[in-house]
Amino acid sequence: MQEKKSLRSLFFRHLAPTSPEPLALEIVRAEGSRLIAASGKEYLDMISGISVSNLGHNHPVINKAAIEQINRHSHLMVYGEFVQKVQVELAQLLSDLLGEGFDSVFFGNSGAEAVEGAMKLAKRYSGRHEIISCKNAYHGSTQGALSIMGSEVYKNSFRPLLPSTALIQFNNFDDLNKITKETACVIVEPVQAEAGIIVPENGYLQALRNRCTEKGTLLIFDEIQTGLGRTGSLFAFQKYGVRPDVILLAKALGGGYPLGAFISSGEIMQSLSENPVLGHITTFGGHPVSCAAALASLQIISDEDLLLEVQRKSDLFASLLSDLPAPFDFRRSGLLMALDVGSEKMNFDIISNCIDAGLIVDWFLFSPQSMRIAPPLNISDDDIRHACSVIKNSIK
Numbered sequence: 001m002q003e004k005k006s007l008r009s010l011f012f013r014h015l016a017p018t019s020p021e022p023l024a025l026e027i028v029r030a031e032g033s034r035l036i037a038a039s040g041k042e043y044l045d046m047i048s049g050i051s052v053s054n055l056g057h058n059h060p061v062i063n064k065a066a067i068e069q070i071n072r073h074s075h076l077m078v079y080g081e082f083v084q085k086v087q088v089e090l091a092q093l094l095s096d097l098l099g100e101g102f103d104s105v106f107f108g109n110s111g112a113e114a115v116e117g118a119m120k121l122a123k124r125y126s127g128r129h130e131i132i133s134c135k136n137a138y139h140g141s142t143q144g145a146l147s148i149m150g151s152e153v154y155k156n157s158f159r160p161l162l163p164s165t166a167l168i169q170f171n172n173f174d175d176l177n178k179i180t181k182e183t184a185c186v187i188v189e190p191v192q193a194e195a196g197i198i199v200p201e202n203g204y205l206q207a208l209r210n211r212c213t214e215k216g217t218l219l220i221f222d223e224i225q226t227g228l229g230r231t232g233s234l235f236a237f238q239k240y241g242v243r244p245d246v247i248l249l250a251k252a253l254g255g256g257y258p259l260g261a262f263i264s265s266g267e268i269m270q271s272l273s274e275n276p277v278l279g280h281i282t283t284f285g286g287h288p289v290s291c292a293a294a295l296a297s298l299q300i301i302s303d304e305d306l307l308l309e310v311q312r313k314s315d316l317f318a319s320l321l322s323d324l325p326a327p328f329d330f331r332r333s334g335l336l337m338a339l340d341v342g343s344e345k346m347n348f349d350i351i352s353n354c355i356d357a358g359l360i361v362d363w364f365l366f367s368p369q370s371m372r373i374a375p376p377l378n379i380s381d382d383d384i385r386h387a388c389s390v391i392k393n394s395i396k
């Protein structure tokens, strides 16, 4: 009789790998800021599934909304054809919260899909084809999103990619001159995430806005990591006081379920409706169960008090980690945080120590010397204190 294989060995055999050494933690349950492994070991989640679980795991209100929607109906028709109450309610709430210029929402399934849609929108609306993005930006792994990624290492093996793309350095005012009347759009994260949490310098986003307006170029903010309260404002553009023409959301948008969106004005979005008709479509975009979870989640996250707490908790992290000596460097925008430990090797050792001690932390794609700290926004103060003491002990 064939021996029963362990789940772990089946994982390695049947799930296609993304790296030679995946973490391969076997998590059987998750609750609030905690992940519980098959062994019974508890982990404190400091990364929220990479900025997804902004209200923690297994949130009862989100669960209830999803289950009620499952009992009503699941998929009915490809995106954009039927009037589905929960989709409409979510789009309306997003438009209200985003304010003027964001009254039209195109739902997809993921971040990369939102990026792809927005690039097509910009080309279609402007009649131009050049797309500018930033060095060390990550916008997704599909071919269009990969074409505007700010790293040759990741792009080179997959060439040829999209033509007419160019890179600028985030926070470099001179580079803004590269935006011309040929440029369809500039796609930028208002706080660079995978670059290791790089916040905009004073006046940079406004100068970028001005240059785009002057050249008739669409300004697209990728808020896939920064959105939904992560930086202490509901959307980072509100925190930094600069409005883009198009905003991209995903990750935390779905309250733990797959959902992405690109959002703009009705006038701009109108250009996708014809020439050709059905020129941008998606089967599962705006799945009703994801929309129900998203609506429940957004109603909680948009609460002013919760957003104020994000800033206070970010300050608590900063004060608890403030006595780390150089070369340690702590960068943050709300609860989107990076602890730069000086070297990649040291970072990987510290991360491994943290995980052994029951704390899930991670690194950044383009800043491997920095530790990613992005816990659920409703993490408790006690858990923050515990996390900082584990980090410090792991450094020792």
Ligand SMILES: Cc1ncc(COP(=O)(O)O)c(C=O)c1O
Pocket (backbone or CB within 6 Å): 050, 110, 111, 112, 113, 115, 138, 139, 140, 141, 189, 193, 194, 222, 223, 224, 225, 250, 251
């Ligand atoms: C800023 C940003 N944009 C886009 C994406 C792509 O999102 P997805 O993985 O849902 O395709 C990510 C994912 O990490 C991201 O961080």
